[in-house]
Amino acid sequence: MLELDQLSVRFGGLMALDGVSLKAGGGDVLGLVGPNGAGKTTLFNAISGLVKPTGGGIRFEGRDVLRTPMHGRARLGIGRTFQIPQPLHQLTVRENLVVAQRFGAGKVDRARLDDILDFTGLAAKAESDAATGLALTELKALEVAKALATEPRLLLLDEVLAGLETTGKRRFMAMLGELHRRYGVGIVIIEHDIDTISTLCHRVAVLNFGQLIADGTPDEVFRDPAVIKSYTGADHA
Amino acid sequence: EEFLVGAELPMSGALARVGSGMHEGVMVAAEVFNRNNGKHKVKILTVDDESTPAKAIAAVEKLASQGVVAITGGYGSNNIAPASDAANKLKLVYMTSGGVDDSLVSRGSRNFFRINNTAGYERAVLGLLDEMGAKSVSIVYSTKDATSDLAVSVQKALASKGVKAEAHSFDPAITDFKPIINKVKLQDKSEVLLMVGYENDYVGILRAARVLKPSLKALVGVWSLATPKMAAEFPDLMPNVYGTALLPFPATFETADGKAFADTYRQLYKKEPDYLGQFGYVQASLLFDAIARAADKGTVRKGGIADELRKTDRGTLIGRVQFAANGDNPNFVHRMGQHQDKKIAIVWPKEHATGKMAYPAVPW
Amino acid sequence: MKQRLKPGFIALAALAYIVVPLTLGTNNYVMSVIIASLVIGCVALSWALLGNLGGMISFGHSAFFGVGAYASALATTTLGLPVAAGLPLGGLGAAAASLAMLPVLRLRGPYFALAILAYAHIFRIIATEWSSVTRGAAGISGIPALPVVLGHDFSGKTGAYLVILTIVTLFGLAYTLINRSHHGLALRAMHGSEDATRVIGVNSTLLKGAMLLVSAFMAGVAGAFNAHYINFLDPDYAFNGLWVTLPIVAAIFGGYRTIAGPVLGAVFVSLADQLVFKELLPTGHQLVLGALLVAMIMLSPGGLLPLLRSLGSGRHA
Amino acid sequence: MLEVEGLRAGYGAINVLWDVSLAAQPGRLTAIIGPNGAGKTTLLRAIMGLIPATSGQVRLHGAPLGGTPTWDMAAAGVAMIPEGRMIFRDMSVEENLIVGAFPAAHRAHARERLEASYAMFPRLRERRRQLAGALSGGEAQMLALARGLMSDPRLLIVDEPSLGLAPVMVTELFDILARLKREGRTIVLVEQNTERAVAIADHVYLMQTGKVVLSQPADQVSLPDLHRLYFSR
Amino acid sequence: MTELILQALYSGLLQGGSYALIALGLALVFGTMKIINLAHGELVLLAAYVAYTAESQLGWGPVAAIPLALLATGMAAVGVHWTVGRIKQDREINSLLLTFGIGVILTNAILLTWKADVRSTSSSWLQEAFVVGPLYSMRSEIIFFAVSLALLAALWWWLSSSWYGRALRAVSSNRDAAKLMGINPGRVELVSFVVAGILAAFAGVALFSYGVIQPAYGGALTVKAFIITVLAGVGSIPGVLLGAVLLGVCEALTVTLASSSLQELAGMTLFLLVLFVLPNGLFGAVARRG
């Protein structure tokens, strides 16, 4: 269970996050939505330790992780993907996962790796060079696979569904649902597509200009006029 | 009979300039020797030690493998020490004038010989300062081995004579000397500035001094300063500056040996001989003579060269040379010259002086 | 791939351990060039390890080389320890010096490269100025030579050759082991994006620090060996820039992403330079070396080893 | 305007495109859709000359482009708006935009077009002095689009422009594309958002594993059929 | 004491100006192409030797020698660019070795051509004192300090405001994207190398006018230039000036307050301290993460 308490991040004059308090995980799939530049990725960065908050607190499973280094948070069970995929250089797809598993989960389990490769549709590309031989969506799948290999208890997914064809998207969503059911992994997912969010998520949090403007079930949230205005730009419901 | 003699010298790298200067002298010595000695001939094999100790060792070994009977050369005590060790292991005589460090002769090597040493430089510098009657001296010296050695012992000697001596060491990498000279000017207020460094350092120091104009009475340096080349290249920096010099300029070579050297040098290199050439010439000539004598006795390959060298007692371009048991030349005393009117006059010691010393006098 | 290299490795080892001493052992000059090349090769290996695994390009390996040389020289002269203890002590000294460099681990690319160089300069100046311990610019002479062990005199050319060859071989094996481990994988992965490895649980700072230590140790042992081999040391020599530039040239020339490459590169470059180019052009022979380097980069940027491999496979095809 | 004939291209030893042929009519919007990894991006890169073609031909206004370097395409009125974040990360937002007007003929208009870009994406005006590398994913996408328009291209090649944009921006984006088409520009659009792409397209190509498997005028396209084709992999 | 310190500050400032001039060409190529031109010091030295030849053979003053020096370094820079352009993979590291090799070639070519002697200008006019109140310097230092500032300003303007400057930075930032914008990377990089060559020519002539030159000196120049470039923060021209002056002043103060044997030590320590506080140099940008 992740608890954010009045979390703030400032870049120079810009409040990228402005006192965000939020609970996530604990078996939920939480959708994180908001206009471009609202601070969604920054929130992930703060949770996983890439960005140092200028204020507020982060607790994971009851423990204050504000001072835990990035790799420590990963080992505690916070996995994440990057919006701009960052494959590990000079390594094949499989080696990417080996490293993630060895260091993130502390063991190497070949069977589980093959499982993950299948799961994410990367089996055919397992021996390709990760940095140079993949199309954009394959890179996104690799992001997810890497995060899964660390055996996270909380998975932060940053726009992994964007750019996927409809079928691929469906497959991916099914996979996430299964992940959640099978391993009890808590998921926070950033996604712009409202339909996807509505199907996938139990809860939705909306960020706008660094502030949390709504938090509730998809139905509740997407009926909120403030959300509709900021998010779809439309005045009608 | 023709004998191969090795020349191990820095022809590239940091010491390339002095190395090639000395090499010229060695080549001149071979030319003169081959012309005059009807019986024996020498052939010089040169290997560049690239100014580093390991390459110096390798150079000695290479020369040995090519069958040289002795080795001349080396520059910088730090390259000479390992190189002459290697030569000693191979039982080859190693003759040099490029390393003045005392530790070189305290190792008990039987095959090491040199014609100059720190003491000779020190005596010359102290003699000059004494004659000037300087009450206070600022010593500006490079942190290199030979320079700091000399500077520290001069400072001690001056202090023991009651002369106020301030020392400023500088890293060889520096280029702007104004801050140091300003300290000399405003803090030390010395009468004499003693510079212990190399050509590039002198140029930097003298330029800084010319700009800041400290109230000095004389500027004194050591090697590579009182040379015709410096007089020609830096006409406005050199006037009245002192430095160690073997011969005046224009050189008046009185002895037959001196004439042979100067003529051959000019003929081979189309320029005026300088002190490096002279040292190279003297060390090599002495070595060749010893080889010739050993050859006459048939002991060249039986340690005869070292024995013959120990018997050496000869007047040379740098004065009388003898070799003590440790291979050092106890007679060595340098002379001091002064840049005067684009010429160089020897002003110390009295018996060799060719001109009167201008004092107090500075370049500006 | 690994399988194919094995017979090659054994052949190479046999050549190095048996054929070279038997055929060249009596030629002092050639042996000394080979020994010098292996010293460079050892530093090159250490440099390549840091570059290939740590992702850090260093311009200051002379710092480790020099500290190692001084540590061992002082331990054996001032403290009177045996040379056999001096060599590992040199490595440890260099590793200890690298601890002072841990803050530079957060620097990247050229910032790191130059920060290490700054340390090398600082160490050189300390060695010059702290003369009560280091004997200043005059340096340390009479450093004890490699010892006689079981009746075998290692101070001779062949002995010294076998010692440095063994050191390089052991370091090469250690490198291979690290490289093949999961840590090696993680280290290589870090080059692209360190963040990407950290978020999957890799403690990149620790790993990089460890590589710095290992690399420093290797270069330090090389420095220590050289001190006992040359029997002499001074600050300019011990911390000379040549101990960085030559290994870098050798490593990249041989192929710095491979393990044998840096050593073979060092041997090839030194032998070609000293035995061939120097004969052709006694002064300024490095000009040929420079030209060779330039040609190499333009023709086979991966280095000598890939070039040989492609030539080899070309012949088989 | 643009014709591709029998194009083969790939990355080193890996071939991706297998004899792709298609055409974009002047003033029309041609949509290329297809599953992930079909080679759409590769096709666009090959057209622009960023990767060499191993065989086949690309013609612009009937003249073969064969070997025309990428940098001459802009002056010829062709602009590609790349996917992902091919922005100049260590230049400011404003400089990114200005560089978009690099071809000599457009430099004089840089200022006025800059204003137009800001009008189009007010978000970019807010971030004008910021390094582009610090932009959020969606902001970067807007920047790439605006930068591509700075050279007032006659032929616009766009790769997945809606990627990472919030719904309000996606709507905005398709409005912009529609406007550009009205202005008489030729557009080649690669999009994953099939419904909206087909809705504004004049002609639709479907690519699969490096081949064109369907070419149809947009008004004849039936979305359910299209999706069924996707499955038939 | 105040007089000493004032003079130290002044000397340091002027020294900084000359450091900046030497660093500028390297900073340009590095900032725009991420290529560390390890032959830069040798280019500077080449220009200095050309000036020496002009003076000793033709009797031309250093200023008159500038066109000749420009020609020499310009051609050499084109040569460097040509070879760097042949590199197919791992550009960053391979260009390092390549330019190092070119530096070795140049050093030895200079050694063979001009011999190992120490050289400097013999023009006394340039060496005369220039005195303002209690502050002393050489004329040549003042002149080239002004030249250095002018070139810095020009380069800054060129990089930040001209089309070529923007194109250069675009290419270094993202090569493929730059091509799409109509930029020919090869051409702008050539321009960048040539400009760096021009800067090296000025630096070399300046060096010849107030300092001494030796064939083995190139490496030290490169290191100095590189350190300042990094201190500045990659690509920052004002940073080059600030970094160079900081270094010059720090060195001069060390000489005055402590000892000149510690000058290098102080410079290096300053360099490390700045990097520990600002890991990207004085003006380096911090990239977004994630």
Ligand SMILES: Nc1ncnc2c1ncn2[C@@H]1O[C@H](COP(=O)(O)OP(=O)(O)OP(=O)(O)O)[C@@H](O)[C@H]1O
């Ligand atoms: N390192 C940084 N320096 C300056 N500004 C930054 C930095 N990182 C992010 N920002 C700004 O902070 C804001 C929030 O960025 P963030 O990436 O969190 O947005 P986002 O909600 O993920 O948007 P998108 O949906 O477009 O990805 C943006 O306006 C961005 O420009």
Ligand SMILES: Nc1ncnc2c1ncn2[C@@H]1O[C@H](COP(=O)(O)OP(=O)(O)OP(=O)(O)O)[C@@H](O)[C@H]1O
């Ligand atoms: N640089 C590369 N080197 C080698 N193979 C590549 C490279 N880039 C892409 N590929 C491969 O080429 C194929 C086509 O990739 P491309 O990027 O053209 O697909 P796409 O249709 O644009 O897919 P997406 O919808 O994911 O963007 C993929 O199988 C991919 O793995």
Ligand SMILES: [Mg+2]
């Ligand atoms: Mg985002």
Ligand SMILES: [Mg+2]
């Ligand atoms: Mg694509």
